[in-house]
Amino acid sequence: MWYGNKGEWSEVYTFLKLLSDGRLYAGDEDLNKIEEIYYPIIKILRKENDKNFEFHRNGNIKVVSGETQEVLLELEIEEFFHKSQVLLEKIYENIRGNFSVPEVEEFMKSIRCTKLKADNSDKTDITIVVHDIFTGYKPTLGFSIKSRLGNPSTLLNASQSTNFTFKLTKKISKQEVNMINNIDRTVARSYIIKRIEKIKELGCDFEFYDLKSKIFKNNLQLIDTELPKIIGYLLIEYYSTNYNRINELTERVKNSNPCKYQDIGNYPFYEHKIKNFLVDVALGMVPATPWNGNFNASGGYIIVKEDGDIVCYHIYNYNNFQEYLYTHTKLEKASSSRHGYGVIYEENGEQLIDFNLQIRFL
Known part of the structure; x- marks a missing residue:
């Protein structure tokens, strides 16, 4: 059973929501979304127990082996959206401490995510391949995630x-x-x-x-x-x-x-x-x-x-x-x-x- 605090579950929420949204928007100095600056999401990369997985967003979500590029399974985007909303409600409901979300855990394990936090190093919590609308490139970008759903985190x-x-x-x-x-x-x-x-x-x-x-x-x-x-x-x-x-x-x-x-x-x-x-x-x-x-x-x-x-x-x-x-x-x-x-x-x-x-x- 996965038990995590609001910050840890927020990383799972970010993973699910970004795959369902398909866009990552820029924010201004007051956290307002800047509608004209965004990054279309091509795929999200995760490392699980020394294995690499790619979550491609192209009509549906395809789970792909990073080593062989074999498509392991394909799911509708709606499933990721639903699970993100279930998780968001659970985060709101739990006031403090660690908690479990069995429905989301079961879904994550079914798509090859074996633990609450992916194997990332340093300050990178999620790795995303985006389409850069300004340059046309498709860079792989590592982001640090900070959540305001729980207690303020340390910098x-x-x-x-x-x-x-x-x-x-x-x-x-x-x-x-x-x-x-x-x-x-x-x-x-x-x-x-x-x-x-x-x-x-x-x-x-x-x-x-x-x-x-x-x-x-x-x-x-x-x-x-x-x-x-x-x-x-x-x-x-x-x-x-x-x-x-x-x-x-x-x-x-x-x-x-x-x-x-x-x-x-x-x-x-x-x-x-x-x-x-x-x-x-x-x-x-x-x-x-x-x-x-x-x-x-x-x-x-x-x-x-x-x-x-x-x-x-x-x-x-x-x-x-x-x-x-x-x-x-x-x-x-x-x-x-x-x-x-x-x-x-x-x-x-x-x-x-x-x-x-x-x-x-x-």
Whole structure:
């Protein structure tokens, strides 16, 4: 029996719905479908237990062996549409946790899909061959799927690799360090806000120092050499205020201008760099793995909307994708005990404190 959460079942829903619809539409920065930009779907590719299967859409749906090109079975498109609607209703009905959908599972197994999630790597959740109406080509595109049918998913997960280190600009006594480190930790991120307030009351401020992970630092510098510092000060704004949305925090960092950019009124230095960072995280870059600048999800992003409609972001609506990520993401506090941050410590004669980065969709 397959048991999965809303996000996992949303991947099956996307597979069924796209095969029944036959088109993948682009979305604007507010997730609205752009009617004039779409990709006719030729086939969807799945790997199951080291075997490749192709689901061709041509009048009917043909399940084809990827190795021999033998047609294994042929079904009416209506069957895929019906099963997608059954699954959508089940996703709506289940409030939280894992659940099963026997009718859809039985259908999926009958078309050679042996498990809930296909064998995909990196950030690719579904692989589609489309007809590119702009160029006439038939590229194979890998998409990452994000569903809004359940709880908002993370864009970047917290780990010790996502800790940013700051130096206190003025030395404080051991008694003061102990007093700050013992400020109550029971309420969300407010205890870190209180620790920051107390540090500033003692005449200290925060100067960007480094990242815990050299790999993550190099990945960020590959995007832009100033990005480690910019994201660091984004975190300072988050942990010392009640703001959490990426666009609002970026505006606050822009106003303080820690990188001392000139003519900042005419050039969106901070916004541009943060938008590029968000896209690169969405499509390929992860903190703990050296990144070469290439996208793993070569097609882009597919978003399953609250009403079950599906839109995508690709090269033709790249600006919309940037804007969507910029206005629909927030910073979030992950476990400080698990990831080891928010405590003053000493290293190489400097008093340091770490702040952790985690990004979630709104």
